[in-house]
Amino acid sequence: MSVDQIALEDLRAQHRRDYDPYNNATIAEHLAEMAQRRREMPISYSARGNGTWVLTRYDDIASVLRRNNRGFVSNPNDPDGGNPQGAQKALIPIELDGDEHKFYRRLLDPLFSPQRVAALEDQLRAAANDFIDGFIERGECDFVEEFAMPFPGATVMHLMGWPLKDLGRLNEWTGTIQHGIVGVSKEESQAAQGRAATEMRAYLLDLIAERRTNLGDDVTSHVLRAEKDGAPLSDDDLFDLLLLLVLAGLDTVQSTFAQSFMHLGRQPELWDQMFASPESLEPAIEELLRIAAPAVPTRTVVHESVQVGELELPEGERVHFPLAAANRDPAYYPDPDRIVFDRAPKPHLAFGMGPHRCLGVHLARLELRIGFTELRRRMPRFSLDESRTPTEHLGLAWGVGNLHLLFEPGPRERS
Template sequence: MTDTAIDIEALRASHARQYDPYSTATIQEHLDDIADRRENLPMSFSEKGGFWLATTYDDIAGMLRRNNKGFISFPNIPDGVLAFGQKRQIPIELDGPIHAQYRKLLDPLFSPSKVKGMEEQVRQIAIDLIAGFADKGEVDLVPEFAFPFPGTVFLSVMGWPVEDADMMNKWVGAFLHGVPGGTEEETLAARVDASEKSRAYIQAIVDDRRANPRDDITTAIVQAEFDGEPIPDEDLSDLFILLMMAGLDTTASVIAQSMAYFAKNPAKWDEMFADPDDIDAAVEELLRWTSPAVPTRNVADESAEVGGLELPKGERIHCPLAAANRDPKYYPDPDEIQFDRDPHPHLTFSLGTHRCIGVHLARQELRIAFEELRRVMPTFRLADGVEPKEHLSLTWGVEDVRLVFTPQDS
């Protein structure tokens, strides 16, 4: 590009500040650290992991928008080490024409009109799960609802057996969080085991749909062809695993973080339902505030500009979406939930070519989840002496939300 080579080592050294994506801090503590960086060193380089951290809305939005235009999404992990030792994740780590082909296949399957047609099915799943604890007056909302709800919806819309939800949730847990409190070896073993079992499970479904096509999303994907060629089994398996993970942990995190917040801020729970026409705006604000996803982007051109820095090809930039969504430049008092904010767009579903495929399904699931929880839990609080345990890592979320409420007559 130019004959002035970038002295990347000097640039890294002058912006050095360690960042731990797997920190054991709470989400708010972590966001406080990000706020300090945004103020003092908005682009920093973490020697540990070897990646840059972006902290402003403009820098992060700018990179996400430039996917395929100077940036690519592979590898989508800050330290660049593939999480499960496999190849590129389909479709989130694909770029260019092959990614466009996958989107052309998948987007219509999760379009607004298709998702609208799933509404009753989704609501019934929420009602059934809530019925499982409504008469008890106490619940750990994460295992009882936040996690199984999107998981069961996934199985149901894919046309897979919904009774497999527990098994699938365990695989997803192993992929994304390993063995909490366990050794690295235990985590690796759990992931290998989950990988082998989930692949065998999915292969059986793929084989079944080839032999017995049905009118469902799975069959549509299995029968798809790119340039006259069917999608190889291994790629189908990768795709289904990614869809499974992408829809579960993120939606679960938004529900769990939100309900933990409402337990401490009951007036907001009332405010959310004060005007039924405004519930969508309230869901948007909760999406902004919870932002579970933490993508990483990579410089693909000879160099690219981010936050005033010219970074050479191959540099990785970690982009916690919550960092963008808490930028006070666009959200005054960013750590506060305000349902009547000016609708400055949050980045929770990312931007550009990798915009979340499940955006319409997620919004519908969240609205239904909160509406149905409200019917059973008009008031609730955290159980005495248990603070929800949060985690950062590859999806920011909450491990338990133990709530107490007035039991409903069964």
């Protein structure tokens, strides 16, 4: 072992505290563990899998996010260095850096601008009401299955210009690819993930071939028209890009809705506070984003060494950080687990920061505003069905598998 290697092994040993991003804890239990780590060892080394440093403080996480291209790269965006989503090369743009990343952001940013997104408002409102129509007369629903999952899915389908009839399949593939199958062996779950990735790839490649001859003004058409180094994007690049757009657009919004409703069901006074005045909704959504932040990014050191907090991490070391941990750092958010809609405005990190800050931020905020508003209008009171325990998962995007709500049955009419 070289002197450097011995020093690194010492550093890892001094900060060793193993961590399983996929453990079976609930989100609240996992957050409690992150809080304890923050108090006792805010930067720790987990030897599990290929080994990763785990960050818990707002400042450490923000400083890493800001330094993409300057000390860190974002490929692989997975602590085990695997490729659970089945990308051909790298997920585009989230696992690219430097000029390649800039090329894709320049292509995509205008397609997700506030103006383009605002044009979707009527379509999204109609879609939200279609899903509410599906359960409102029953007085009960699985909120995840019947709203939180299909509504963002339909939004992505509209934006991409894909047939809405394929929504069910796409949601199922996305869920399996991201979270595997609950209640079966690890091998069975991984096999199901592989099958879902293969089927989704076949679907996206068919769609790319069909759409090349049938271009319009949707996101798919714009990326099919794009040229890189004088040639259209290859099928592999298009696949890695479309796959990421679907994964990023579905799971995150779904998780924010579902986690929010879990909290609102337990604290109904918050559901009223959100709508106390026309100005109440926006800050309430930001506070719910702070509390429910689902994403858990990973970065790798590419400079000789970089400073993270009080530690100097050498090239090749990987860092992994739940954004929800940054968002609950008491240094910035007093009583961090409490939902307080009029907190002093310290920007949360739910959408990340720096070069990879979420491309879909305007779309996500619009979906949340429309979704909450339409649900409030048509389901003004609800409670959690205490006889059914919600299922939750951790991983690279924390979320809720099902959430049963009870409410007064409402009319089918939309207004």
